[in-house]
Amino acid sequence: MIDVLNHLLSITTENEVVEFKEAKNQYDKDKLGRYFSALSNEANLKGKPNAWLVLGVKNDKSVVGTSINDNQINEYKAEMANHTSPKLSFAGAHRVKYQSLDVLLLEIPAAPQGTPVSWKGHRYGRDGESLGGLNDYELKKIQSQTQKEDWSAQIIEQASLDDLSPEAITMARKQFAEKNPKLKEEIPTWDNTTFLNKVKVCINGKITNTAILLLGKPESEHYISPATAKISWILKDRDNIEKDYEHFTCPLLLEVENVKAKIRNLKYRYIKDGTLFPDEVDQYDPYIVREALNNCIAHQDYTLGGKINVVEHEDGKLTFANSGTFIPESIEKVIDADAPETNYRNPFLANAMVNLNMIDTIGSGIKKMFVIQKNKYFPLPDYDFSNEKITVQIIGKVVDVNYARKLAELKELSLQEIMLLDKVAKNKSISKDEAHQLKSKNLIEGRKPNYHISSSVATVTGEKADYIKQRGFKDGHYKHMIIDFIQQYGHASKQDIDKLILDILPKVLDEKQKANKLRNMIYTMSKKEKSIENQGTNRNPKWVLSLSKTEKDKNN
Structure with missing residues (x-):
């Protein structure tokens, strides 16, 4: 080396x-x-x-x-x-x-x-x-280095039309007719083989993995092994303890509706105040549930053998998760582009789902989810791409009614700006350019990576106290507190100073960052400013006012 x-x-x-x-x-x-x-x-x-x-x-x-x-x-x-x-x-x-x-x-x-x-x-x-x-x-x-074989287009030689569900094929004909009203009279004249070829679920009359996923009988799932065609709905209480569950398998064209029916879409009632909010809305907009679930099916990496999970929390959260990496660079890129994605993990499956009116390819689905949540003043969808999974969490309530009501008054904010503010509020990282964009409009303050909502937004939203907690005070304030403590009690141990200062340091800092900030502050006071000195040991310091500090105070 x-x-x-x-x-x-x-x-x-x-x-x-x-x-x-x-x-x-x-x-x-x-x-x-x-x-x-x-x-x-x-x-x-x-x-x-x-x-x-x-x-x-x-x-x-x-x-x-x-x-x-x-x-x-x-x-x-x-x-x-x-x-x-x-x-x-x-x-x-x-x-x-x-x-x-x-x-x-x-x-x-x-x-x-x-x-x-x-x-x-x-x-x-x-x-x-x-x-x-x-x-x-x-x-x-x-x-483009490797054109991976499209798993969803692979033909299953052993399978036949008998392995597909008649009920699912009937629903597929109905969905295809809705998508293509000009063919409404012609569709009934096609036999099943012709129809499935035209809807691009089968290839030359042969059964594909896509055909089994969307239209297969439950007992036909074994054809796609080790992949699975499973969606699990799980209900958890406020303590994250599982209360109920149910598993669904192919034909997914029919089972999507059954999964949606399991989700307890309660009515959410706003506190009445003026005209900013309607009296009540669905916790989870039906479009969002449909879009999120069908996206999981379309973009699942079936080669990993995982299943799709839909977790409903009694405290007003709904989480969708599927296996695989997120192919577009970021959610922000998808929303900014507002156009079809050029690369799909399962292009044959995605195309079939478009033909069956399950999804579209105009690229607006995810953006529409964000707009729906924004217009209801609910938190925006929260995406996570870690651990070889794509997870999106939908919150079906206003987390802070006063904040949402006041934020709604800032009419000039774009969706992109609201998305960035949402990330700042969730302590998520933003890029240098994104931070510059928000700072130029005086929407955030602080230094990377510890940004926080600006005082002007905090004033409008009634979050002035939380703004101070996020931003913290200037270092001089904390130093004066340490000096005052030592003047009052003669000396201060590390434990004394930790107890005095750590809890009031900026809220955006984690525990390790707070400890580092306080350690640097003590170093500055003792080595550079020479306002305090250690009469103990490095392991058990005993901080007292330095001689120069004491003499200076006497002269004053």
Whole structure:
């Protein structure tokens, strides 16, 4: 590995498959993930088996060393595996002694053929040494490397028309007639073989995996094994304990309605106030339920052998989940494009579902789901693409009536801006450009990654107290509190200061970030400002006012 390091250091400048980072004692996991995605994709495009992220070396290639330990490396590995899609991690983490300093060589595998690597739903790439989104040309270049066989179009030689449900075929004829009213008189004259060929469920009269999924008798499911045609509906109470369940199998064309019937779509009553809200609405709009469920069927990766889950929570949440990665770059891209997706996991199945009036290909389905939730002042659909699954959660209620009512008064907000604010409110990451867009309209404040709703929005929405909790106070406020405590009681232990400060630090910080912020604050007060000093030990500090601070106070 010392030869590898020497070779990397000999490169004139950083390139698409080599990145140097100083990282003396730690490295931000989110940044690491973005570089992982970019370097992996670029290695694929350059025909390299791997790329390298070198920690402990500055951009100018001067070696400064790193103290990152094995536990931290294991954390980085787990983080990569949890948030990349497809699920990948480092091919190796090599520690090299160079000029008596430790250097870490993180070996990043090239993206699999035909499958670009994403980090938290976003695909990254590089232009020279600059990090950015994977551009459309590079994306298509990777995706076109292998044309995977369409599982849904595979023919089952042993199966026949007898393995299909007569009731499902009758429903298919009705759905096809609704989709194609000009053929309404002609459709009844077709025999089943002709009809199934024209609706593109069968191929030259032969039964396909799609035909079994949508129209097959329940006992015909074995033909598609190890794939399954199962949808599980599960009801959970407020404590997340399972109360009821039911499994559904082919023909899915008929069973979709039975699954929808299991969902207890109660009426949601708003608090009456003016004309912003109607008196009552369905918790879950029927269009959203239909769209989400049929999307699961169309985009499920049946080669993984999983089933589709529909989990209903008694506290007003509905979750749909199917196996597989999300092929478009992100939900935001889908909504912004508002156009048909160019790549489908199961193109034959998707086309058949279009013909049977189950889904459309105009690209507006997901956007319409967001608009429906927005117009009801419900939280927007929440997508998660981790762990080789596509999960969408629909909330069937207003989480905060006052916030929703006031937010509705900000008529100038676009759907995209409301989506970004929704992500900020859920403590989800947003890109630099997205943050700039919101900041330019004074909608958010804070520094990456700890953004929060701005004071102007908080004022309009009546969330001023929560705004202060999210933003926190300036560091001087906390320092004065520590000084006041020591003046009152003579000294302060670490436990005293933790108890005094940690709970009132910005709400957007997690516990580890709060501890780091407080530790840095104490370091500044003792080493730079010299307002306090430690008369105890490093393990058990006893903080007192420094002599210079005491003398200064006396003079004042």
